Amino acid sequence: MDAAVPQSLFSLTPDQHAIRDMARRFADERLAPYALEWDAKKHFPVQEIREAAGLGLGGIAIREDVGGSGLRRLEAALIFEALATGCPAVSAYISIHNMVAAMIDRWGTPAQRARFLPDLCSMATLGAYCLTEPASGSDAAALRSRARRQGDHYIVTGVKQFISGAGSADLYAVMVRTGEDGPRGITCLLVPAGTAGLSFGANERKMGWNAQPTRQVILEEAVVPLENRLGEEGQGFRIAMAGLDGGRLNIAACSLGGAQAALEKALAYTAERRAFGARIDSFQATQFKLADMATGLEAARTLLWRAAAALDAGDPNATQLCAMAKRFTTDTGFAVANDALQLFGGYGYLADYGVEKIVRDLRVHQILEGTNEIMRVIIARGLLSA
Numbered sequence: 001m002d003a004a005v006p007q008s009l010f011s012l013t014p015d016q017h018a019i020r021d022m023a024r025r026f027a028d029e030r031l032a033p034y035a036l037e038w039d040a041k042k043h044f045p046v047q048e049i050r051e052a053a054g055l056g057l058g059g060i061a062i063r064e065d066v067g068g069s070g071l072r073r074l075e076a077a078l079i080f081e082a083l084a085t086g087c088p089a090v091s092a093y094i095s096i097h098n099m100v101a102a103m104i105d106r107w108g109t110p111a112q113r114a115r116f117l118p119d120l121c122s123m124a125t126l127g128a129y130c131l132t133e134p135a136s137g138s139d140a141a142a143l144r145s146r147a148r149r150q151g152d153h154y155i156v157t158g159v160k161q162f163i164s165g166a167g168s169a170d171l172y173a174v175m176v177r178t179g180e181d182g183p184r185g186i187t188c189l190l191v192p193a194g195t196a197g198l199s200f201g202a203n204e205r206k207m208g209w210n211a212q213p214t215r216q217v218i219l220e221e222a223v224v225p226l227e228n229r230l231g232e233e234g235q236g237f238r239i240a241m242a243g244l245d246g247g248r249l250n251i252a253a254c255s256l257g258g259a260q261a262a263l264e265k266a267l268a269y270t271a272e273r274r275a276f277g278a279r280i281d282s283f284q285a286t287q288f289k290l291a292d293m294a295t296g297l298e299a300a301r302t303l304l305w306r307a308a309a310a311l312d313a314g315d316p317n318a319t320q321l322c323a324m325a326k327r328f329t330t331d332t333g334f335a336v337a338n339d340a341l342q343l344f345g346g347y348g349y350l351a352d353y354g355v356e357k358i359v360r361d362l363r364v365h366q367i368l369e370g371t372n373e374i375m376r377v378i379i380a381r382g383l384l385s386a
């Protein structure tokens with residue numbers, strides 16, 4: 001049987017188990033022991049991220065001719081859940097990098113695939129996805145960064161807001177306006193670090209996701225060669241949205257992994273901690289809470305795998321399913337992590353126990369790659385047009 005094909009949605013193949021176990025081992029050994037320190041020091045662990053690429057995690061769904069792992073969305077969901085048990089912020093950055101690589105794999109010319117993807121897959125170069133602007137987040141098609149043609153170059157001016165990895169990344173997939181207002185006037189340009197006119201804002205001070213930088217990307221008359229345009233003029237919004245289908249699954253998987261780690265910590269803690277002469281986990285109220293947490297995660301995991309399989313199969317409802325999975329999994333993951341914090345009592349609020357960091361990291365998953373309100377907009381649009 002093809003290693004990438006699930007036996008059924010409800011059981012994984014031996015290869016899929018092996019892939020998940022490999023990512024979990026990496027998370028246990030190379031991420032989890034250092035995650036609290038990276039969070040406190042706001043350190044972006046590029047070395048460990050590149051080690052993950054050594055395991056094939058820099059180009060998970062990228063075709064193998066350019067160094068990708070040739071896996072599918074379901075395997076990616078398994079990988080990001082496992083990685084996020086070690087550090088949701090690092091796992092989420094690797095997911096954004098993979099989204100950029102997947103956009104180039106799908107929409108790039110043979111020359112662009114050959115030029116950019118081998119280094120992206122090995123993570124010799126790191127990618128960043130630049131859609132949001134200071135005045136347009138949810139309404140991304142209202143973006144105002146502009147590129148005008150001049151000979152065989154574009155001259156680009158504009159500001160991109162909240163860009164993950166900015167300043168450390170080497171290749172920026174930037175959505176800019178080359179034509180009319182609205183989605184059809186948008187084009188995707190690949191802007192390498194070092195481009196004249198490209199600079200970065202300060203690293204934002206954030207609630208979580210401290211192990212990866214978030215900065216503005218500033219383009220001031222930046223000169224980008226025509227050959228760095230991904231797809232045709234006017235295709236950029238479609239490219240950006242198609243990238244987000246997979247990206248949303250990966251972010252959802254990161255919530256699942258973070259929440260799974262919080263549940264595992266809560267199980268261990270409530271087995272040890274005593275009150276009123278008994279273990280905390282001997283109280284039925286605690287057992288019911290743990291049971292509800294595990295049930296929520298299993299329901300989220302099932303929906304996530306279903307959406308991933310739909311995207312792999314080119315199901316026409318895949319975008320709706322991805323939005324459902326992103327909304328449900330990120331809400332459930334945050335709630336479960338917050339419940340875990342509650343089960344730790346006052347210690348849950350202290351940094352050393354590692355649960356409050358998970359809560360802080362997972363909160364932003366309800367906001368980015370489309371807010372959970374926008375996920376409902378997408379789901380409702382599908383329902384009403386059916």
Ligand SMILES: Cc1cc2nc3c(=O)[nH]c(=O)nc-3n(C[C@H](O)[C@H](O)[C@H](O)COP(=O)(O)OP(=O)(O)OC[C@H]3O[C@@H](n4cnc5c(N)ncnc54)[C@H](O)[C@@H]3O)c2cc1C
Pocket residue numbers: 096128129130131132135136137138139161162163164165206209214364367368369370371372373374377
């Ligand atoms: C840490 C971090 C990292 C990020 N990384 C990236 C990145 O790498 N690349 C990138 O391009 N972007 C990135 N983003 C941006 C993120 O995708 C946006 O913040 C998000 O899409 C929301 O946009 P906004 O912040 O402008 O909020 P707004 O669009 O202003 O929304 C404000 C509120 O209004 C609600 N709302 C808006 N429209 C509707 C509607 N039609 N119906 C109901 N409610 C609505 C929203 O849900 C939200 O609650 C990142 C953000 C953060 C915080």
